[in-house]
Amino acid sequence: MSRYAAVKRDTKETEIEVYLDIDTPGNVEVSTPIPFFNHMLNSMLFHMNSSAKIIAKDKENYDDHHVVEDTAIVLGEAFKEALGNKSGIRRFFSIFTPMDEALVLVAVDISGRGMGIIDLDLKREEIGGLSMENVPHFFRTFAYNAGITLHIRKFSGENEHHIVEAAFKGLGISLYEASRIVNNRLPTTKGLL
Known part of the structure; x- marks a missing residue:
């Protein structure tokens, strides 16, 4: 049984729709008015082994901030909803992701x-x-709305396309692995995640 969510956010500034299935590898469709953001989201969702659709519209066209922020909110909410009660998930995962000269650590706790x-x-x-100021903003906003603890750190790299892409790919891989169901118990001593 797949874990999935469909979430929509409609404000005076943006309209964002996200469909996310975290258990079924398949088609990934991303459409925002920001070409490099499309590329990064496609990479992230592909490495999450997900089926996904993200449609983001910018109503005011001030700059890229509102589209990036609101996409992070809705994608985070969709991931959180798709997780369900989190019973049996691995919870933790981290990976060093290389991309040519760049090396980026991504560590996730579905906390x-x-x-x-x-x-x-x-x-x-x-x-x-x-x-580039919206790259860390996307990650922080996604983490807050997904209810995850997220650490991303560059260890090496000069080409910023490579650095950013390694971070998005590493996040996709980490979210996939941390969300895998590995047993039938809730992975916390508190009894609640």
């Missing part, structure tokens, strides 16, 4: 507590319409 600690040391202004 029920949203927190993102992001250290990518990005210097470039933007890539393909995505402001």
